[in-house]
Amino acid sequence: MKPFLSAAFYKFVDLPDYATLREPLLSVCHQQGVKGMILLASEGINSTIAGPPEGVHAVLAYLRQDPRLADLQHKEAWSDKAPFYRMKVRLKREIVTLGVPEANPARRAGTYVKPADWNALISDPDVVVVDTRNHYEVDIGSFKGAVNPHIDSFSQLPQWVEQAAALNPVTGKKPRVAMFCTGGIRCEKSTALLRSQGFHEVYHLEGGILKYLETVPPEQSLWQGACFVFDERVSVGHGLVVGDYGLCRACRLPISAADKLSPLFEDGVSCARCHGVTSEAQKAGARERKRQWDLAKARGLDWVGAQASPSS
Structure with missing residues:
Protein backbone atom coordinates (compact mmCIF):
# COMPACT_ATOMS: atom_id res chain seq x y z
CA MET A 1 0.00 0.00 0.00
CA LYS A 92 -12.54 32.93 4.42
CA ARG A 93 -15.81 34.66 3.65
CA GLU A 94 -16.87 31.61 1.62
CA ILE A 95 -15.48 28.09 1.32
CA VAL A 96 -15.98 28.38 -2.43
CA THR A 97 -16.22 31.93 -3.76
CA LEU A 98 -19.44 32.88 -5.52
CA GLY A 99 -20.07 36.35 -4.08
CA VAL A 100 -23.81 35.90 -3.47
CA PRO A 101 -24.53 35.80 0.29
CA GLU A 102 -28.09 34.54 -0.14
CA ALA A 103 -26.81 31.43 -1.96
CA ASN A 104 -26.28 29.37 1.19
CA PRO A 105 -26.54 25.60 0.64
CA ALA A 106 -26.74 25.00 4.39
CA ARG A 107 -30.16 26.66 4.29
CA ARG A 108 -31.38 26.14 0.74
CA ALA A 109 -29.93 23.89 -1.95
CA GLY A 110 -31.06 21.63 -4.76
CA THR A 111 -31.80 17.91 -4.71
CA TYR A 112 -28.97 15.38 -4.69
CA VAL A 113 -28.98 12.86 -7.54
CA LYS A 114 -26.89 9.71 -7.14
CA PRO A 115 -24.51 8.77 -9.98
CA ALA A 116 -26.61 5.69 -10.79
CA ASP A 117 -29.64 7.93 -11.45
CA TRP A 118 -27.80 10.76 -13.21
CA ASN A 119 -28.03 9.40 -16.78
CA ALA A 120 -31.81 9.24 -16.68
CA LEU A 121 -32.05 12.82 -15.43
CA ILE A 122 -29.72 14.44 -17.96
CA SER A 123 -31.22 12.42 -20.83
CA ASP A 124 -34.58 14.11 -20.24
CA PRO A 125 -34.95 16.72 -23.03
CA ASP A 126 -36.82 19.04 -20.65
CA VAL A 127 -33.85 19.26 -18.27
CA VAL A 128 -31.17 21.92 -18.80
CA VAL A 129 -27.79 20.40 -17.86
CA VAL A 130 -25.19 22.95 -16.73
CA ASP A 131 -21.47 22.40 -16.24
CA THR A 132 -20.54 24.82 -13.43
CA ARG A 133 -16.76 24.50 -13.91
CA ASN A 134 -14.27 26.88 -15.49
CA HIS A 135 -13.88 26.87 -19.27
CA TYR A 136 -10.46 25.18 -19.25
CA GLU A 137 -11.93 22.29 -17.24
CA VAL A 138 -14.86 21.91 -19.61
CA ASP A 139 -12.53 22.04 -22.62
CA ILE A 140 -11.03 18.62 -21.85
CA GLY A 141 -14.24 16.82 -20.91
CA SER A 142 -17.91 17.12 -19.93
CA PHE A 143 -21.24 15.32 -20.03
CA LYS A 144 -22.89 14.88 -23.40
CA GLY A 145 -25.23 17.79 -24.13
CA ALA A 146 -24.19 19.92 -21.14
CA VAL A 147 -24.26 23.71 -21.39
CA ASN A 148 -20.83 25.35 -21.05
CA PRO A 149 -21.08 28.81 -19.39
CA HIS A 150 -17.54 29.70 -20.62
CA ILE A 151 -16.51 31.23 -17.30
CA ASP A 152 -12.96 31.91 -16.11
CA SER A 153 -13.87 31.55 -12.44
CA PHE A 154 -16.79 30.32 -10.37
CA SER A 155 -17.59 33.87 -9.23
CA GLN A 156 -18.65 34.67 -12.82
CA LEU A 157 -21.47 32.11 -12.74
CA PRO A 158 -24.15 34.43 -11.22
CA GLN A 159 -23.81 36.85 -14.14
CA TRP A 160 -24.07 33.99 -16.62
CA VAL A 161 -27.20 32.68 -14.87
CA GLU A 162 -28.85 36.09 -15.26
CA GLN A 163 -28.11 36.25 -18.98
CA ALA A 164 -28.28 32.62 -20.14
CA ALA A 165 -31.08 32.03 -22.63
CA ALA A 166 -31.28 28.37 -21.60
CA LEU A 167 -32.24 29.40 -18.05
CA ASN A 168 -34.42 32.35 -19.01
CA PRO A 169 -36.83 31.20 -21.76
CA VAL A 170 -39.22 33.67 -23.37
CA THR A 171 -42.13 31.81 -21.77
CA GLY A 172 -40.94 33.03 -18.38
CA LYS A 173 -41.27 29.54 -16.89
CA LYS A 174 -38.20 28.40 -14.99
CA PRO A 175 -36.87 25.11 -16.45
CA ARG A 176 -35.72 22.03 -14.55
CA VAL A 177 -31.96 22.29 -14.12
CA ALA A 178 -29.27 19.68 -13.40
CA MET A 179 -25.84 21.00 -12.36
CA PHE A 180 -22.52 19.25 -11.87
CA CYS A 181 -18.87 19.93 -11.02
CA THR A 182 -15.72 18.01 -10.10
CA GLY A 183 -16.37 16.97 -6.51
CA GLY A 184 -19.79 18.41 -5.72
CA ILE A 185 -19.08 21.65 -3.87
CA ARG A 186 -19.52 24.12 -6.74
CA CYS A 187 -22.69 22.53 -8.11
CA GLU A 188 -24.17 22.37 -4.61
CA LYS A 189 -23.62 26.09 -4.18
CA SER A 190 -24.87 26.70 -7.73
CA THR A 191 -28.18 25.05 -6.90
CA ALA A 192 -28.50 27.33 -3.87
CA LEU A 193 -27.96 30.28 -6.21
CA LEU A 194 -30.74 29.12 -8.54
CA ARG A 195 -33.08 28.36 -5.64
CA SER A 196 -32.53 31.92 -4.37
CA GLN A 197 -33.61 33.20 -7.79
CA GLY A 198 -36.90 31.34 -8.00
CA PHE A 199 -35.91 28.03 -9.61
CA HIS A 200 -37.83 25.21 -7.95
CA GLU A 201 -36.63 22.02 -9.65
CA VAL A 202 -32.85 22.10 -9.34
CA TYR A 203 -30.65 19.00 -9.06
CA HIS A 204 -26.95 18.34 -8.54
CA LEU A 205 -24.74 15.28 -8.98
CA GLU A 206 -23.94 13.77 -5.60
CA GLY A 207 -20.18 13.36 -5.23
CA GLY A 208 -19.59 15.21 -8.48
CA ILE A 209 -17.95 13.93 -11.63
CA LEU A 210 -15.35 12.03 -9.63
CA LYS A 211 -17.92 9.83 -7.91
CA TYR A 212 -19.67 9.26 -11.25
CA LEU A 213 -16.42 8.18 -12.94
CA GLU A 214 -15.59 5.97 -9.97
CA THR A 215 -18.91 4.13 -9.86
CA VAL A 216 -20.55 4.19 -13.32
CA PRO A 217 -19.20 1.57 -15.78
CA PRO A 218 -17.62 3.08 -18.92
CA GLU A 219 -20.06 1.26 -21.18
CA GLN A 220 -22.98 3.01 -19.44
CA SER A 221 -21.32 6.39 -19.10
CA LEU A 222 -22.46 9.64 -20.71
CA TRP A 223 -19.19 11.32 -19.79
CA GLN A 224 -16.97 12.38 -22.70
CA GLY A 225 -13.26 13.16 -22.37
CA ALA A 226 -11.19 13.66 -19.22
CA CYS A 227 -11.96 15.29 -15.88
CA PHE A 228 -9.57 18.03 -14.78
CA VAL A 229 -8.48 17.79 -11.14
CA PHE A 230 -6.64 20.35 -9.05
CA ASP A 231 -3.71 18.18 -8.03
CA GLU A 232 -0.66 16.55 -9.57
CA ARG A 233 -2.79 14.03 -11.47
CA VAL A 234 -4.12 16.89 -13.66
CA SER A 235 -6.85 14.70 -15.17
CA VAL A 236 -8.62 11.40 -14.57
CA GLY A 237 -10.96 9.16 -16.53
CA HIS A 238 -13.27 6.25 -15.77
CA GLY A 239 -12.23 4.34 -12.70
CA LEU A 240 -10.29 7.48 -11.72
CA VAL A 241 -7.38 6.31 -13.87
CA VAL A 242 -4.88 9.14 -14.30
CA GLY A 243 -5.18 10.77 -17.72
CA ASP A 244 -2.64 11.93 -20.30
CA TYR A 245 -2.82 15.68 -19.66
CA GLY A 246 0.04 17.65 -18.18
CA LEU A 247 -0.04 21.08 -16.57
CA CYS A 248 1.53 24.30 -17.76
CA ARG A 249 3.39 25.50 -14.67
CA ALA A 250 3.06 29.11 -15.79
CA CYS A 251 -0.70 29.47 -16.37
CA ARG A 252 -1.81 26.29 -14.53
CA LEU A 253 -3.95 25.15 -17.47
CA PRO A 254 -4.05 21.57 -18.78
CA ILE A 255 -1.92 20.75 -21.80
CA SER A 256 -2.12 17.72 -24.07
CA ALA A 257 0.69 15.87 -25.79
CA ALA A 258 -0.14 17.84 -28.94
CA ASP A 259 0.12 21.13 -27.01
CA LYS A 260 3.67 20.20 -25.99
CA LEU A 261 4.68 20.04 -29.66
CA SER A 262 4.04 23.78 -30.09
CA PRO A 263 7.21 25.88 -30.54
CA LEU A 264 5.76 28.20 -27.88
CA PHE A 265 5.80 25.46 -25.25
CA GLU A 266 8.71 25.54 -22.82
CA ASP A 267 8.48 23.12 -19.93
CA GLY A 268 7.88 24.98 -16.68
CA VAL A 269 7.86 28.36 -18.45
CA SER A 270 5.04 28.75 -20.98
CA CYS A 271 2.56 27.13 -23.34
CA ALA A 272 0.89 28.37 -26.52
CA ARG A 273 -1.94 29.95 -24.51
CA CYS A 274 0.16 31.97 -22.08
CA HIS A 275 3.38 32.60 -24.03
CA GLY A 276 2.17 35.96 -25.34
CA VAL A 277 0.69 37.02 -22.00
CA THR A 278 3.65 36.68 -19.64
CA SER A 279 6.56 39.14 -19.69
CA GLU A 280 10.19 38.20 -20.27
CA ALA A 281 10.84 38.89 -16.57
CA GLN A 282 8.10 36.42 -15.63
CA LYS A 283 9.52 33.84 -18.02
CA ALA A 284 12.98 34.34 -16.50
CA GLY A 285 11.53 33.80 -13.02
CA ALA A 286 9.80 30.65 -14.22
CA ARG A 287 13.04 29.33 -15.70
CA GLU A 288 14.78 29.88 -12.36
CA ARG A 289 12.02 28.02 -10.50
CA LYS A 290 12.28 25.21 -13.03
CA ARG A 291 16.06 25.09 -12.49
CA GLN A 292 15.59 24.84 -8.71
CA TRP A 293 12.92 22.17 -9.19
CA ASP A 294 15.21 20.07 -11.39
CA LEU A 295 18.12 20.53 -8.98
CA ALA A 296 16.05 19.42 -5.99
CA LYS A 297 14.73 16.43 -7.93
CA ALA A 298 18.25 15.39 -8.95
CA ARG A 299 19.29 15.49 -5.30
CA GLY A 300 16.29 13.44 -4.24
CA LEU A 301 14.80 16.35 -2.31
CA ASP A 302 11.19 17.49 -2.08
CA TRP A 303 10.35 20.78 -3.77
CA VAL A 304 8.50 23.02 -1.31
CA GLY A 305 6.42 24.81 -3.93
CA ALA A 306 3.52 22.34 -3.95
CA GLN A 307 0.21 23.87 -2.94
CA ALA A 308 -2.89 22.13 -1.72
CA SER A 309 -6.24 22.83 -3.34
CA PRO A 310 -9.47 22.38 -1.42
CA SER A 311 -12.35 20.36 -2.78
CA SER A 312 -13.84 21.39 -6.09
Whole structure:
Protein backbone atom coordinates (compact mmCIF):
# COMPACT_ATOMS: atom_id res chain seq x y z
CA MET A 1 0.00 0.00 0.00
CA LYS A 2 1.23 3.50 -0.81
CA PRO A 3 2.33 5.36 2.35
CA PHE A 4 0.53 8.69 1.99
CA LEU A 5 -3.22 9.11 2.32
CA SER A 6 -5.08 12.14 0.95
CA ALA A 7 -8.57 13.09 2.14
CA ALA A 8 -10.80 15.63 0.41
CA PHE A 9 -13.93 16.85 2.16
CA TYR A 10 -16.36 19.71 2.46
CA LYS A 11 -19.60 20.49 4.19
CA PHE A 12 -21.95 23.44 4.05
CA VAL A 13 -23.05 24.03 7.63
CA ASP A 14 -23.55 27.13 9.78
CA LEU A 15 -20.29 27.79 11.67
CA PRO A 16 -20.67 31.25 13.24
CA ASP A 17 -17.66 30.55 15.48
CA TYR A 18 -15.42 29.40 12.62
CA ALA A 19 -12.58 31.78 13.53
CA THR A 20 -12.14 30.12 16.93
CA LEU A 21 -11.72 26.72 15.26
CA ARG A 22 -8.55 27.66 13.39
CA GLU A 23 -5.76 27.42 15.97
CA PRO A 24 -6.88 24.16 17.66
CA LEU A 25 -7.36 22.54 14.25
CA LEU A 26 -3.97 23.70 13.00
CA SER A 27 -2.36 22.34 16.16
CA VAL A 28 -3.95 18.90 15.67
CA CYS A 29 -2.75 18.79 12.05
CA HIS A 30 0.82 19.62 13.09
CA GLN A 31 0.74 17.01 15.85
CA GLN A 32 -0.43 14.35 13.39
CA GLY A 33 2.05 15.21 10.62
CA VAL A 34 -0.76 16.20 8.26
CA LYS A 35 -0.32 18.83 5.55
CA GLY A 36 -2.57 20.52 3.02
CA MET A 37 -5.21 23.23 3.11
CA ILE A 38 -8.36 23.72 5.19
CA LEU A 39 -10.75 26.60 4.51
CA LEU A 40 -13.14 27.72 7.25
CA ALA A 41 -16.03 30.15 6.82
CA SER A 42 -19.36 30.86 8.43
CA GLU A 43 -20.93 28.68 5.71
CA GLY A 44 -18.81 25.58 6.40
CA ILE A 45 -15.51 23.78 5.76
CA ASN A 46 -13.62 22.79 2.60
CA SER A 47 -10.32 20.91 2.53
CA THR A 48 -7.77 18.57 1.07
CA ILE A 49 -5.20 17.14 3.50
CA ALA A 50 -2.60 14.40 3.28
CA GLY A 51 -0.15 12.52 5.45
CA PRO A 52 0.28 9.21 7.24
CA PRO A 53 -3.08 7.37 7.27
CA GLU A 54 -3.33 7.32 11.06
CA GLY A 55 -2.70 11.08 11.12
CA VAL A 56 -5.31 11.87 8.48
CA HIS A 57 -7.88 9.69 10.25
CA ALA A 58 -7.05 11.40 13.56
CA VAL A 59 -7.73 14.83 12.04
CA LEU A 60 -11.03 13.61 10.58
CA ALA A 61 -12.00 12.12 13.96
CA TYR A 62 -11.17 15.42 15.64
CA LEU A 63 -13.40 17.32 13.22
CA ARG A 64 -16.27 14.86 13.66
CA GLN A 65 -16.25 15.46 17.42
CA ASP A 66 -18.04 18.71 16.59
CA PRO A 67 -21.75 17.74 16.35
CA ARG A 68 -22.11 20.01 13.33
CA LEU A 69 -19.49 17.96 11.48
CA ALA A 70 -20.38 14.52 12.83
CA ASP A 71 -21.57 13.32 9.41
CA LEU A 72 -18.65 14.82 7.47
CA GLN A 73 -17.99 12.73 4.34
CA HIS A 74 -14.55 12.44 2.74
CA LYS A 75 -12.89 10.92 -0.33
CA GLU A 76 -9.57 9.09 -0.11
CA ALA A 77 -6.62 8.66 -2.47
CA TRP A 78 -3.17 7.16 -1.98
CA SER A 79 0.23 8.34 -3.23
CA ASP A 80 3.87 7.29 -3.09
CA LYS A 81 5.11 10.66 -1.86
CA ALA A 82 3.75 13.55 0.17
CA PRO A 83 1.44 15.63 -2.08
CA PHE A 84 1.80 18.77 0.06
CA TYR A 85 4.61 20.29 2.08
CA ARG A 86 2.78 22.88 4.18
CA MET A 87 -0.27 22.95 6.42
CA LYS A 88 -2.55 25.97 6.25
CA VAL A 89 -5.91 26.68 7.87
CA ARG A 90 -7.42 29.81 6.34
CA LEU A 91 -10.39 31.90 7.38
CA LYS A 92 -12.54 32.93 4.42
CA ARG A 93 -15.81 34.66 3.65
CA GLU A 94 -16.87 31.61 1.62
CA ILE A 95 -15.48 28.09 1.32
CA VAL A 96 -15.98 28.38 -2.43
CA THR A 97 -16.22 31.93 -3.76
CA LEU A 98 -19.44 32.88 -5.52
CA GLY A 99 -20.07 36.35 -4.08
CA VAL A 100 -23.81 35.90 -3.47
CA PRO A 101 -24.53 35.80 0.29
CA GLU A 102 -28.09 34.54 -0.14
CA ALA A 103 -26.81 31.43 -1.96
CA ASN A 104 -26.28 29.37 1.19
CA PRO A 105 -26.54 25.60 0.64
CA ALA A 106 -26.74 25.00 4.39
CA ARG A 107 -30.16 26.66 4.29
CA ARG A 108 -31.38 26.14 0.74
CA ALA A 109 -29.93 23.89 -1.95
CA GLY A 110 -31.06 21.63 -4.76
CA THR A 111 -31.80 17.91 -4.71
CA TYR A 112 -28.97 15.38 -4.69
CA VAL A 113 -28.98 12.86 -7.54
CA LYS A 114 -26.89 9.71 -7.14
CA PRO A 115 -24.51 8.77 -9.98
CA ALA A 116 -26.61 5.69 -10.79
CA ASP A 117 -29.64 7.93 -11.45
CA TRP A 118 -27.80 10.76 -13.21
CA ASN A 119 -28.03 9.40 -16.78
CA ALA A 120 -31.81 9.24 -16.68
CA LEU A 121 -32.05 12.82 -15.43
CA ILE A 122 -29.72 14.44 -17.96
CA SER A 123 -31.22 12.42 -20.83
CA ASP A 124 -34.58 14.11 -20.24
CA PRO A 125 -34.95 16.72 -23.03
CA ASP A 126 -36.82 19.04 -20.65
CA VAL A 127 -33.85 19.26 -18.27
CA VAL A 128 -31.17 21.92 -18.80
CA VAL A 129 -27.79 20.40 -17.86
CA VAL A 130 -25.19 22.95 -16.73
CA ASP A 131 -21.47 22.40 -16.24
CA THR A 132 -20.54 24.82 -13.43
CA ARG A 133 -16.76 24.50 -13.91
CA ASN A 134 -14.27 26.88 -15.49
CA HIS A 135 -13.88 26.87 -19.27
CA TYR A 136 -10.46 25.18 -19.25
CA GLU A 137 -11.93 22.29 -17.24
CA VAL A 138 -14.86 21.91 -19.61
CA ASP A 139 -12.53 22.04 -22.62
CA ILE A 140 -11.03 18.62 -21.85
CA GLY A 141 -14.24 16.82 -20.91
CA SER A 142 -17.91 17.12 -19.93
CA PHE A 143 -21.24 15.32 -20.03
CA LYS A 144 -22.89 14.88 -23.40
CA GLY A 145 -25.23 17.79 -24.13
CA ALA A 146 -24.19 19.92 -21.14
CA VAL A 147 -24.26 23.71 -21.39
CA ASN A 148 -20.83 25.35 -21.05
CA PRO A 149 -21.08 28.81 -19.39
CA HIS A 150 -17.54 29.70 -20.62
CA ILE A 151 -16.51 31.23 -17.30
CA ASP A 152 -12.96 31.91 -16.11
CA SER A 153 -13.87 31.55 -12.44
CA PHE A 154 -16.79 30.32 -10.37
CA SER A 155 -17.59 33.87 -9.23
CA GLN A 156 -18.65 34.67 -12.82
CA LEU A 157 -21.47 32.11 -12.74
CA PRO A 158 -24.15 34.43 -11.22
CA GLN A 159 -23.81 36.85 -14.14
CA TRP A 160 -24.07 33.99 -16.62
CA VAL A 161 -27.20 32.68 -14.87
CA GLU A 162 -28.85 36.09 -15.26
CA GLN A 163 -28.11 36.25 -18.98
CA ALA A 164 -28.28 32.62 -20.14
CA ALA A 165 -31.08 32.03 -22.63
CA ALA A 166 -31.28 28.37 -21.60
CA LEU A 167 -32.24 29.40 -18.05
CA ASN A 168 -34.42 32.35 -19.01
CA PRO A 169 -36.83 31.20 -21.76
CA VAL A 170 -39.22 33.67 -23.37
CA THR A 171 -42.13 31.81 -21.77
CA GLY A 172 -40.94 33.03 -18.38
CA LYS A 173 -41.27 29.54 -16.89
CA LYS A 174 -38.20 28.40 -14.99
CA PRO A 175 -36.87 25.11 -16.45
CA ARG A 176 -35.72 22.03 -14.55
CA VAL A 177 -31.96 22.29 -14.12
CA ALA A 178 -29.27 19.68 -13.40
CA MET A 179 -25.84 21.00 -12.36
CA PHE A 180 -22.52 19.25 -11.87
CA CYS A 181 -18.87 19.93 -11.02
CA THR A 182 -15.72 18.01 -10.10
CA GLY A 183 -16.37 16.97 -6.51
CA GLY A 184 -19.79 18.41 -5.72
CA ILE A 185 -19.08 21.65 -3.87
CA ARG A 186 -19.52 24.12 -6.74
CA CYS A 187 -22.69 22.53 -8.11
CA GLU A 188 -24.17 22.37 -4.61
CA LYS A 189 -23.62 26.09 -4.18
CA SER A 190 -24.87 26.70 -7.73
CA THR A 191 -28.18 25.05 -6.90
CA ALA A 192 -28.50 27.33 -3.87
CA LEU A 193 -27.96 30.28 -6.21
CA LEU A 194 -30.74 29.12 -8.54
CA ARG A 195 -33.08 28.36 -5.64
CA SER A 196 -32.53 31.92 -4.37
CA GLN A 197 -33.61 33.20 -7.79
CA GLY A 198 -36.90 31.34 -8.00
CA PHE A 199 -35.91 28.03 -9.61
CA HIS A 200 -37.83 25.21 -7.95
CA GLU A 201 -36.63 22.02 -9.65
CA VAL A 202 -32.85 22.10 -9.34
CA TYR A 203 -30.65 19.00 -9.06
CA HIS A 204 -26.95 18.34 -8.54
CA LEU A 205 -24.74 15.28 -8.98
CA GLU A 206 -23.94 13.77 -5.60
CA GLY A 207 -20.18 13.36 -5.23
CA GLY A 208 -19.59 15.21 -8.48
CA ILE A 209 -17.95 13.93 -11.63
CA LEU A 210 -15.35 12.03 -9.63
CA LYS A 211 -17.92 9.83 -7.91
CA TYR A 212 -19.67 9.26 -11.25
CA LEU A 213 -16.42 8.18 -12.94
CA GLU A 214 -15.59 5.97 -9.97
CA THR A 215 -18.91 4.13 -9.86
CA VAL A 216 -20.55 4.19 -13.32
CA PRO A 217 -19.20 1.57 -15.78
CA PRO A 218 -17.62 3.08 -18.92
CA GLU A 219 -20.06 1.26 -21.18
CA GLN A 220 -22.98 3.01 -19.44
CA SER A 221 -21.32 6.39 -19.10
CA LEU A 222 -22.46 9.64 -20.71
CA TRP A 223 -19.19 11.32 -19.79
CA GLN A 224 -16.97 12.38 -22.70
CA GLY A 225 -13.26 13.16 -22.37
CA ALA A 226 -11.19 13.66 -19.22
CA CYS A 227 -11.96 15.29 -15.88
CA PHE A 228 -9.57 18.03 -14.78
CA VAL A 229 -8.48 17.79 -11.14
CA PHE A 230 -6.64 20.35 -9.05
CA ASP A 231 -3.71 18.18 -8.03
CA GLU A 232 -0.66 16.55 -9.57
CA ARG A 233 -2.79 14.03 -11.47
CA VAL A 234 -4.12 16.89 -13.66
CA SER A 235 -6.85 14.70 -15.17
CA VAL A 236 -8.62 11.40 -14.57
CA GLY A 237 -10.96 9.16 -16.53
CA HIS A 238 -13.27 6.25 -15.77
CA GLY A 239 -12.23 4.34 -12.70
CA LEU A 240 -10.29 7.48 -11.72
CA VAL A 241 -7.38 6.31 -13.87
CA VAL A 242 -4.88 9.14 -14.30
CA GLY A 243 -5.18 10.77 -17.72
CA ASP A 244 -2.64 11.93 -20.30
CA TYR A 245 -2.82 15.68 -19.66
CA GLY A 246 0.04 17.65 -18.18
CA LEU A 247 -0.04 21.08 -16.57
CA CYS A 248 1.53 24.30 -17.76
CA ARG A 249 3.39 25.50 -14.67
CA ALA A 250 3.06 29.11 -15.79
CA CYS A 251 -0.70 29.47 -16.37
CA ARG A 252 -1.81 26.29 -14.53
CA LEU A 253 -3.95 25.15 -17.47
CA PRO A 254 -4.05 21.57 -18.78
CA ILE A 255 -1.92 20.75 -21.80
CA SER A 256 -2.12 17.72 -24.07
CA ALA A 257 0.69 15.87 -25.79
CA ALA A 258 -0.14 17.84 -28.94
CA ASP A 259 0.12 21.13 -27.01
CA LYS A 260 3.67 20.20 -25.99
CA LEU A 261 4.68 20.04 -29.66
CA SER A 262 4.04 23.78 -30.09
CA PRO A 263 7.21 25.88 -30.54
CA LEU A 264 5.76 28.20 -27.88
CA PHE A 265 5.80 25.46 -25.25
CA GLU A 266 8.71 25.54 -22.82
CA ASP A 267 8.48 23.12 -19.93
CA GLY A 268 7.88 24.98 -16.68
CA VAL A 269 7.86 28.36 -18.45
CA SER A 270 5.04 28.75 -20.98
CA CYS A 271 2.56 27.13 -23.34
CA ALA A 272 0.89 28.37 -26.52
CA ARG A 273 -1.94 29.95 -24.51
CA CYS A 274 0.16 31.97 -22.08
CA HIS A 275 3.38 32.60 -24.03
CA GLY A 276 2.17 35.96 -25.34
CA VAL A 277 0.69 37.02 -22.00
CA THR A 278 3.65 36.68 -19.64
CA SER A 279 6.56 39.14 -19.69
CA GLU A 280 10.19 38.20 -20.27
CA ALA A 281 10.84 38.89 -16.57
CA GLN A 282 8.10 36.42 -15.63
CA LYS A 283 9.52 33.84 -18.02
CA ALA A 284 12.98 34.34 -16.50
CA GLY A 285 11.53 33.80 -13.02
CA ALA A 286 9.80 30.65 -14.22
CA ARG A 287 13.04 29.33 -15.70
CA GLU A 288 14.78 29.88 -12.36
CA ARG A 289 12.02 28.02 -10.50
CA LYS A 290 12.28 25.21 -13.03
CA ARG A 291 16.06 25.09 -12.49
CA GLN A 292 15.59 24.84 -8.71
CA TRP A 293 12.92 22.17 -9.19
CA ASP A 294 15.21 20.07 -11.39
CA LEU A 295 18.12 20.53 -8.98
CA ALA A 296 16.05 19.42 -5.99
CA LYS A 297 14.73 16.43 -7.93
CA ALA A 298 18.25 15.39 -8.95
CA ARG A 299 19.29 15.49 -5.30
CA GLY A 300 16.29 13.44 -4.24
CA LEU A 301 14.80 16.35 -2.31
CA ASP A 302 11.19 17.49 -2.08
CA TRP A 303 10.35 20.78 -3.77
CA VAL A 304 8.50 23.02 -1.31
CA GLY A 305 6.42 24.81 -3.93
CA ALA A 306 3.52 22.34 -3.95
CA GLN A 307 0.21 23.87 -2.94
CA ALA A 308 -2.89 22.13 -1.72
CA SER A 309 -6.24 22.83 -3.34
CA PRO A 310 -9.47 22.38 -1.42
CA SER A 311 -12.35 20.36 -2.78
CA SER A 312 -13.84 21.39 -6.09
